[in-house]
Amino acid sequence: MFPITFGLFWLAVLGTAFYLIRRRMNTTATAAKAAADPLAKAQSVLAERFARGEIDEDEYLMRVSTLRNGT
Numbered sequence: 081m082f083p084i085t086f087g088l089f090w091l092a093v094l095g096t097a098f099y100l101i102r103r104r105m106n107t108t109a110t111a112a113k114a115a116a117d118p119l120a121k122a123q124s125v126l127a128e129r130f131a132r133g134e135i136d137e138d139e140y141l142m143r144v145s146t147l148r149n150g151t
Contacts, residue, residue: 122147 123144130140 119147 126135126140126143126147129135130137135143
């Protein structure tokens with residue numbers, strides 16, 4: 081009985097460690113990807129505002145142009 085319990089304990093410890101490491105790596109990769117492309121995020125926000133009707137087509141095009149040209 082003891083060897084089986086001891087083996088299951090270490091299996092649980094290793095499984096938990098593996099899960100936590102994978103979760104940490106995934107979170108880091110997602111954060112790095114989001115921080116790497118702020119232009120895409122800004123364009124996405126503009127597209128959402130345009131789709132909801134908060135801004136008209138002229139304002140949308142002007143702001144997208146400003147984002148792309150940097151002026």
